[in-house]
Amino acid sequence: MENQQPTIKDIAKMAGVSIATVDRVLHNRGKVSKKNLDLISAAIETLSYKPNQIARALSSRKSNIKIGLVLPQVESDFWGEIIEGVQAAQAHLSPFGVELITEFSYSYDLDEQLKSINQVLKMNVNGLIMTPLYDGSSDIVDRCIPKEVPYATVIDDMPGSRRLFHIGPDDFAIGNLAARLTELYCRPRGNVVILSPNNSLIETQQRISGFVSKVKQEQLALNILQIIPIPGKTEKCMYQNIYITALECIKNGHNLDAFYVTNGLTQWCADAVVESGLVGKVKVIGHEYTSKLPQYLQSGAISAVIYQKPAMQFYKAINLLYEYIIGDQRSLNDNIITECNIIIKENISFVHNGGNSQYGYC
Amino acid sequence: MENQQPTIKDIAKMAGVSIATVDRVLHNRGKVSKKNLDLISAAIETLSYKPNQIARALSSRKSNIKIGLVLPQVESDFWGEIIEGVQAAQAHLSPFGVELITEFSYSYDLDEQLKSINQVLKMNVNGLIMTPLYDGSSDIVDRCIPKEVPYATVIDDMPGSRRLFHIGPDDFAIGNLAARLTELYCRPRGNVVILSPNNSLIETQQRISGFVSKVKQEQLALNILQIIPIPGKTEKCMYQNIYITALECIKNGHNLDAFYVTNGLTQWCADAVVESGLVGKVKVIGHEYTSKLPQYLQSGAISAVIYQKPAMQFYKAINLLYEYIIGDQRSLNDNIITECNIIIKENISFVHNGGNSQYGYC
């Protein structure tokens, strides 16, 4: 009926060789005479042959592909959600013989992460996906990972490193957006404090500068009172510190109208607002989907968050890295901007999050 | 190494039959003796066997599966975008031997759509996906499509019909959201006119009642001046009617602060605002991603839209219907609420639309 896709047989016939030889040039492994190479290449070209991925997957099921994942387990909602993306990817790719090997680290500590990387490398992974923790870490990480092992970064980038690609939000644009949301919820005008965990990360800095420059550029009726870095490497530490700091800000007066929290710790800042009985008076704008988000939006303790769908990012990263490893040479965009959603009280019921994505991953 | 997934061979061996017989019960086709049926079912159970989809796809490539699509081509941005979702699905499924057959109708006219349905049925499709045009059409459509052909609805539903499942937004919730967005952009308060194309659709009515009830329930500072149905079945008609109506509203005074447009014709309402030199003064809140949306958001002619990602909806619908047809009995949720995004000036750069989804479909 329709003209069938050409198969490896077709091009073998056309080039007058065996399919084994065609396979050799397809994977440029083994030696092939120049003459045959040319013949085969020409045939591939003229028939515009594309290897059938299904057949490939079925046939090479024995030779497992392993992809390593190095995941912090710190902000538990945020990273916990990611695990669901990883599981979805596992389910999607296991019929292709892909095995995912995950290592966790329990603090935002570079040494711990390097240990995880080495652990994963011991398992002879064919590729690696990670979220870098510090901006200076490019060289260290590059030295740690052998050149033969391609790796990708998700959420935070490591520019200047050998990473194959990066998936993550446009943090400057996100900062712009946060400023607008703050402005909308504070109208006619507002005094804002920015609380900044992971303050040393370049991504955090970009969000802040996006926020600040949006305010200036569009002369939003926002007055940025302070930008306060929140220290802490472990989960508990960070929760406590942001909560205490928010409480202090509230007590110090200054006619505070809003907090902007630069990452997923938003909920713990909102706790301070609730504790102070200022829900509705002091708005909280922040990031990510956390367990209490629905109820906090409902009560007004949080006005809006920007949601970067981290589970989806990992899901895509794993799929892309797999395609790269099996040699799908589709030109790879090396910096993929992830989609971010605004979540407010009125749409949280139909924003798909990591735990709600029965059909979220196609 | 790891315990391999059981194959059809394993369960044949365990039940003491041939793989052909196992295959028969897997697809409950052909007659199998009660004894063997029980034996095989037990084996499947105890080994918790899952057929390998890859192998299945490879082996059954000859027997093409055809899925029919019945698509209006009216609001061209909206429906044009959908075609990209269809193409993505085609690319994704063609290695599985799936062929998509698309028929277009060029007006919102039931008779024309029925013709398209019949056209597609003539091609012996194994399933069908459509967007119903009128609420009364359940019976007519049900009579038109043979019982053996499963079909699904996307975007608009046809409750009470035989459709297998529906994917679409929660229109009442969307109306709620639209009210909130209007309120945010009109603060401190605003006079709103609702313009309603496709007014007879139950989905449109739900958006409107969502909007109205949100205003009442939360006592939003919005005053709904009028709700005006916009007639028109063809593209040109609708564009002209909404533009003219919007112009009239503006001229009639009433201190208009905002339009809420209940569907993807938002852009043509904004044209009237631009024409009247009232950009910034009269806000427009609406729906969908259309070609001029980026520039209109930038200039302020449109303040915000709610984007239901129609291409993604079709992409998912096609995949789900395919899985159903090949007998993937995963329990099928028959009413899938699609994710909707808020798009405003500050986030349009990183919202993935149909035409921007290189990595949007996993």
Added chain:
DNA sequence: CTGAAAGCGCTTACAG
């Protein structure tokens, strides 16, 4: 009602 055999398109030893 049941089974042996060929085949889907590719990969992988193995023998030359």
Added chain:
DNA sequence: CTGAAAGCGCTTACAG
């Protein structure tokens, strides 16, 4: 440097 053959897990006629 090259090819014949077996195999991945399932489906599909075909013969009993």
